[in-house]
Amino acid sequence: MIDLSDLLNKRGLIDKVMEDKVQEVKSKIVLDVHRGAVEGSPVDTNEFRGHWEVNVPEKPFASGSITNTTPYGPYLLEGHSKQAPRGWLDNVVEAATKLGGN
Numbered sequence: 001m002i003d004l005s006d007l008l009n010k011r012g013l014i015d016k017v018m019e020d021k022v023q024e025v026k027s028k029i030v031l032d033v034h035r036g037a038v039e040g041s042p043v044d045t046n047e048f049r050g051h052w053e054v055n056v057p058e059k060p061f062a063s064g065s066i067t068n069t070t071p072y073g074p075y076l077l078e079g080h081s082k083q084a085p086r087g088w089l090d091n092v093v094e095a096a097t098k099l100g101g102n
Contacts, residue, residue, distance in 0.1 A: 022060040029096050030056050030064035036092035037066055042076055042083035 007014075034054040041049040048070050057064040072080075079086025 019060040023057070026060070026064060027056050030054060030066065032096035033093055034066045036096060037068070037089060040084060040088050040092055042081035048073060048076055 038052050051068050051070045053067050055065045
């Protein structure tokens with residue numbers, strides 16, 4: 001017979017460890033996407049590159065975000081730059097969320 005009472009008594013600790021790990025992974029992904037967006041941004045005047053904003057999630061199951069508020073940002077994301085072809089940001093997100101990645 002297996003006594004699971006000790007494990008059940010540690011449920012709160014196990015939940016906390018899992019939440020901390022979720023928070024750590026989510027924060028890393030958001031920061032990796034932000035870094036990749038900045039590094040991969042097409043550069044003319046540096047305005048687009050300099051306007052990336054990052055919001056790291058503060059709770060394990062909250063959402064984070066990366067935004068760029070320049071008015072021509074959507075055009076650059078659609079590939080209207082020789083420096084950054086269409087889909088470049090999708091590639092950044094995919095690389096940051098790939099399981100077993102760096």
